[in-house]
Amino acid sequence: MSIGRRLLLGSFLFRLLFLPLSLTELNPYAQNDARRFEKLARRFxxxxxHGNLPDVEIYTQFIPVMKIGPSDTVWSLVLSPFWLFPGPSGVYARVALLFLGSVAVYNVYALGVRFHSRRAGLLAALPVAAFPSFALSHPTLLRESTILFATTTLVRVFAATAGKRWRFRPASVAILLGLVLVTRPDNIYPYLFAIAIGSWIGWTVRHHAYRTAGAVATTAGLGVVAFGRSIVGLAVQTLSTIHRQRTRGETAYLEQFVPETLIEMVVFSWIGVLYFYFTPFPWMVGQLETLVVLVEPLVNLAYAIPALAGFRYVVRRDVAVGTGLVAGFVVVSVFYSIGTVNVGTAVRMRQQFVWVLYLFGAIYVIDRFRLASDREATP
Structure with missing residues (x-):
């Protein structure tokens, strides 16, 4: 059995061990939102x-730009078909979701292999496979495993088909973006931005159309100048509202500072990014949910430092996918750093993107060790 398949099977079995906990109050991730999703899904x-359609207003979830609030109704409706089967429907749903989380682990490994080597893939995938926050949340009815699966699979599709013609690529991308839309609608805009940037850079490099690319960039810049004020104003207002809504609970942080202008958000964003990826800090530990993930920020930091240099390897290997991945990661990091001011929420939300740090960091570390080994072997 190959390393990738062993990793997939091991991740699945490891998550399966936590399934009984997700059916009780012992798993902190199986409470609150997860229980609400299950209640709605069972009702739907x-x-x-009984042969009837649920009376829900799904369309209201998608009309506003950067919709504020949870899409409980949509996600519960996605889960509801599991309650058509006889037996423990909640268990069926949990097994399916933890399997998607296991596939996401394999996707991270496959991307590491694609951009560097099997060792890099394994080093990148290990935190996703073994961290308590991943292993405890994936066997629940939360959306984390599904959005992680959709995100990593989307990147794999672009990486595997870069420079090639694959007739199923548009359909695959559309399905995965649809999955993003029903799990966390706010993400659709950063994802489309990343795809647009990556596609534009890739087209420019393949066709050597640098003058055309310059003209497009100039036109886009003028468009931002002309219409950017209203868009930026809407974004600032929306993020400020999200910020206020989430400064609750015992694990809230930076609640005294609410960015109201673009300048304040720029100043706040880098601090917010540090909190988003590296909490809980030791003085924040006060609940079981934060205690079980105390070691994770230290590992995140250990990956983040080499990741600052490791992204260049990915861009060099595939400029379109690498540029799109970097652009998307920066945008979503800033977005979530401003809108997330609660340790519990940060630990869950960062699962969608922290694997990018693991990927970049692992590639750099493995490449440095390989160069060091080559130098030692040279007579």
Whole structure:
């Protein structure tokens, strides 16, 4: 059995061990949102089983730009078909979701292999496979495993088909973006931005159309100058509202500072990014949910430092995918750093993107060790 398959199977079995905890109060991630999703999904499933359609207003979730608030109804509706089957429907749903989380682990490994080597892939995938926050949240009815699966698979599709013609690529991308839309609608805009940047850079390099690219960039810049004020104003207002809504609970941080202008957000963003990826700090530990993930920020930091140089290897290997991945990572990091001011929320939300740090950091570390080994072997 190959390393990738062993990793997939091991991740699945490891998550399966935590399934009993997700059915009780012992798993901190199986409470609050997860229980609300299950309650709604059961109700929708029972309605479908009786031959009726659930009476929900799904369209209201998608019309506003950067919709504020949880898309409980949509996600619960996605889960509801599991309640059409006889038996423990909640267990079926949890097994399916933890399997998606295991596939996401394999995707991270495959991307490491694609951009560097099997060792880099394994080093990048290990935190996703073994960290408590991943292993405890994936066997629950939360959206984390699904959005992680959709994100990593989307990057794999672009990486595997870069410079090639694959007739199923548009359909695959559309399905995965649809999955992003029903799990966390706010992400659709940063994802489309990353795809646009990557596609534009890739097209420019392949066709050597640097003058055309310059003209497009100039036009886009003028468009931002002309219409950017209203867009930026809407974004600032939306993020400020999200910031206020999430400064609650015992694990809230930076609640005294609410950015109200673009300048304040720029100043706040880099601090917010540090908190987003590297909390909980030792003085923040006060609940079981934060205690079980205390070691994770230290490992994140250990990957983040080499990742600052490791991204260049990915861009060099595939300029379109690498540039899109870097651009998307920066945008979503800033977005979530401003809108996330609670340790519990940060630990869950960063699962969608922290694997990028693991990927870049692992590639740099493995490459440095390989160069050092080559120098030692040279007579």
């Amino acid at each position: 499933g029972e309605t479908l089983r």
